[in-house]
Amino acid sequence: MGGETDNKARILEAAAAEFAERGFDGARVDSIALRAGVNKALIYYYYSNKEELLDLLFLETRDAVLGLIESIHFRERDLSSPEALTAMLTAFLELMEERQNVVRVILMELSKRTPINTRIFELVEEVMNAMFAMTAGVLEITATNRASHMVTEFFTGIMPLLNYVAYHEIWMERYHAEESVLRAQFIESFLGTHFAYTFAEVNGKGDSASE
Amino acid sequence: MGGETDNKARILEAAAAEFAERGFDGARVDSIALRAGVNKALIYYYYSNKEELLDLLFLETRDAVLGLIESIHFRERDLSSPEALTAMLTAFLELMEERQNVVRVILMELSKRTPINTRIFELVEEVMNAMFAMTAGVLEITATNRASHMVTEFFTGIMPLLNYVAYHEIWMERYHAEESVLRAQFIESFLGTHFAYTFAEVNGKGDSASE
Amino acid sequence: MGGETDNKARILEAAAAEFAERGFDGARVDSIALRAGVNKALIYYYYSNKEELLDLLFLETRDAVLGLIESIHFRERDLSSPEALTAMLTAFLELMEERQNVVRVILMELSKRTPINTRIFELVEEVMNAMFAMTAGVLEITATNRASHMVTEFFTGIMPLLNYVAYHEIWMERYHAEESVLRAQFIESFLGTHFAYTFAEVNGKGDSASE
Amino acid sequence: MGGETDNKARILEAAAAEFAERGFDGARVDSIALRAGVNKALIYYYYSNKEELLDLLFLETRDAVLGLIESIHFRERDLSSPEALTAMLTAFLELMEERQNVVRVILMELSKRTPINTRIFELVEEVMNAMFAMTAGVLEITATNRASHMVTEFFTGIMPLLNYVAYHEIWMERYHAEESVLRAQFIESFLGTHFAYTFAEVNGKGDSASE
């Protein structure tokens, strides 16, 4: 995206690729320059340092995700339409797959025991809140059930999605799986687990695990 | 294994802590020495280099997990006993929480686009295979359904478990949650999603999301 | 010389300010451009490099000093007139204070053990020679006393003057001194030391230090 | 001073030499390592950064000067003994000449318009105060004359001394002067100017220091 000579954008893309390959700490500014096909000093002409590259990548991804979520008009009847749900998930996964390099870094940084992961946790939190807002008309979240809803949302919702984005390529390589098949399998599992569980009561199938 | 002066063991623990805080690439051998309270050169007396520390940590954790899984005699009637399932999961989580530093590094390295993550993927795979073996008497895995079973197992089973181990502390800090409460919430979600879905047919509750 | 848009002159002034703040080596071409409010590349349009800026500043200052000295018609009767001497010194100090940025750099460069300081020493030497010429009718400098005269002139004459120019602002700030008061104090000290000593014989007080 | 393998001390000496040649900003850590005959990284093993080298050099010099001044028992009758005064000055100059590299840097930094020169000004101030303390029994410094005494002490006392230390070598080279002769000339000028003026009243006003 961008003209062939848009070095500024190319640097950012190159940074994402390098970060995804070696992690932020393992990433070398020299390599970023090499990937982008520019002089190393040019990176510092456009960006103030290595960390700013990471920050900008995070922000761009956050905005893209929030934008997508906000554009969705989620309705109760969608719940009983596997097609609607699949379409929704597919849109989300495709958006994220374009940014899978950033997702990989997010997952790496999130696991660190450093204050830095607080910043990233806030990012994830924003997404969770946006999702809660999206399902507000369908799912009733009260003060009492909010905590456990968040746990479910995070560990069986958001994280599996991010994991799929980050690991589907390794999976495809390793098990010679085709993208479309793998994605269909994942979506089926995801709907059968997280969705089924989350919307059990709403869906009138109130006999799932809880209670 | 563990006298007060057992510098060799202390170095390994210190390495795990350092890796968990800064990632493998961000980790400093100086810091490991400092944490372990030993001279930096001593690390090289016991271990050949930084990477060997990582490898040994991975192997120890793998062995511990495989050992636990092999010790479990999983039976069909466990499926209908939430207590049995909870006990099983609790044992697993506690074992892993003791090694959460290593789990964090596993997650970090797994996200990298480097050949290194192949090695880690193999580790995860071993665990998955052990689990399949464990449920062999209960769950029928055929050549045709193996692929999708693996997808489910990985993305909605293993990964959420590892994520819980890696992130529960951040979660507790951030949302002022108590460990026992949080774990109960997680286990409930996990049983309600992954378990319910995986053992749906076996359990005679054949109306879950799939199909 | 000096319309509002005279970027060329503004660059030179900015360079002097930057050099005075950080020294020649500490000075940044970016900062000079910023101070001058021009594009960095424009500096290279007008001047060939950083060092030329320094050279031009030195030369301008030398010419100004030499011009002032040559304009003075020093006569024996001035020696007994504190007013005349004070006026002379005041003129010199004011001229130099306008160029105090350059004086600061001169002092910095003079202290370096590099060939560069030879160039600057020559500058100082020119001033010393001009001063000797100025006092030629009053003071008798012979082949035998020339060496010690020069030592006196340099260490108790020129250098204290340059030091006053360079340090009076720090002094004012640090000791909350008013400029006029401080200058009066300095001139009094200077007349009481260097002048009194140099013109001791001439002044009919023929029993001062030099034999 | 120190065994041949005392790298730590050699680094500091090398730093002083490098700083004196190129100024602090112009100094290259590589060059310091080269001069000291050690690996560059060793510098950082012993010292935390380039600036610490400068600080330590300043402190060592300050302590040496203060130590010398405090060891002097200055008495009124010394004023009329050129030998005593010369011996005193010689001791001071020799001490400083051993540290002339540091003195050069002090002069360079002192001329900068940066907050850093405040720190150095404080150093000089300490020396001035010690000198005032030294002459306390001989010279009467009151609240009213303190300010002008300080001006005299600084601009016609301390600074010419430091200048001599910093510039005598250039002078010797440039004018083919012998060290002992040059120093004698300087001391004579210094006694004839600064000393004569400062102790004029005490000395019966008229027959200044050198007989």
Added chain:
DNA sequence: TATGAATGAGTGTTCATTCAT
């Protein structure tokens, strides 16, 4: 078993200078 000293190869970043327009 243990350590203080030492080092080669980087590592992110800066900077004076040049180029294309």
Added chain:
DNA sequence: TATGAATGAACACTCATTCAT
């Protein structure tokens, strides 16, 4: 005359690893 973009060559500082004892 003026500028945004670009670069080669450093630069201070770091780091995993080794050595001598």
